Amino acid sequence: MKCPYCGSDDSKVIDSRDVNDGVRRRRQCLNCSSRFTTYERVLPSSLFVVKKDERREEFSKEKLLIGIRKACEKRPLPAGTIDRLADDIEAELYGLGKAEIASSTIGDMVMERLRGLDYIAYIRFASVYRDFADITDMKQEVDTLISTGAETDQPGGQLSLLPNEKLRALARSHRRRRE
Numbered sequence: 001m002k003c004p005y006c007g008s009d010d011s012k013v014i015d016s017r018d019v020n021d022g023v024r025r026r027r028q029c030l031n032c033s034s035r036f037t038t039y040e041r042v043l044p045s046s047l048f049v050v051k052k053d054e055r056r057e058e059f060s061k062e063k064l065l066i067g068i069r070k071a072c073e074k075r076p077l078p079a080g081t082i083d084r085l086a087d088d089i090e091a092e093l094y095g096l097g098k099a100e101i102a103s104s105t106i107g108d109m110v111m112e113r114l115r116g117l118d119y120i121a122y123i124r125f126a127s128v129y130r131d132f133a134d135i136t137d138m139k140q141e142v143d144t145l146i147s148t149g150a151e152t153d154q155p156g157g158q159l160s161l162l163p164n165e166k167l168r169a170l171a172r173s174h175r176r177r178r179e
């Protein structure tokens with residue numbers, strides 16, 4: 001178990017307790033003394049994702065990470081945020097205890113988390129995942145964010161970084177991708 005702060009492999013367990021279907025361990029890094037928590041549980045042998053066209057494909061965290069990284073490209077997110085997000089979704093998926101999960105369920109989980117993390121990444125992910133038909137669809141999503149207080153509940157009011165000009169450029173590139 002690597003320390004999330006310094007990457008060292010050496011840590012000691014300072015507290016351990018059973019929670020639901022797993023064990024939570026509080027650890028302290030022997031190198032930098034930082035404390036962190038790990039969660040351990042038994043995973044079912046495999047999990048399949050059911051795509052829109054009913055095709056099945058084994059769940060791949062790598063693929064999930066690629067999609068999230070793309071949406072978060074060049075966004076000012078603290079190191080490790082994207083990996084934690086993917087870990088979190090993976091744990092939740094396996095925690096559902098199902099053999100098959102709809103791809104839309106996974107998409108919704110990503111959207112929900114990105115929304116609380118970074119609005120630009122959220123809109124980017126939504127534009128691919130929800131397949132916005134045009135700029136009106138995208139504007140609607142942005143308007144919803146604004147009306148639900150997006151500008152004030154994230155530090156720096158990130159939506160102000162997306163002036164109309166940029167929004168139009170985004171829509172143009174999105175249209176190009178669809179052609």
Ligand SMILES: [Zn+2]
Nearest residue numbers: 003006029032
């Ligand atoms: Zn450390």
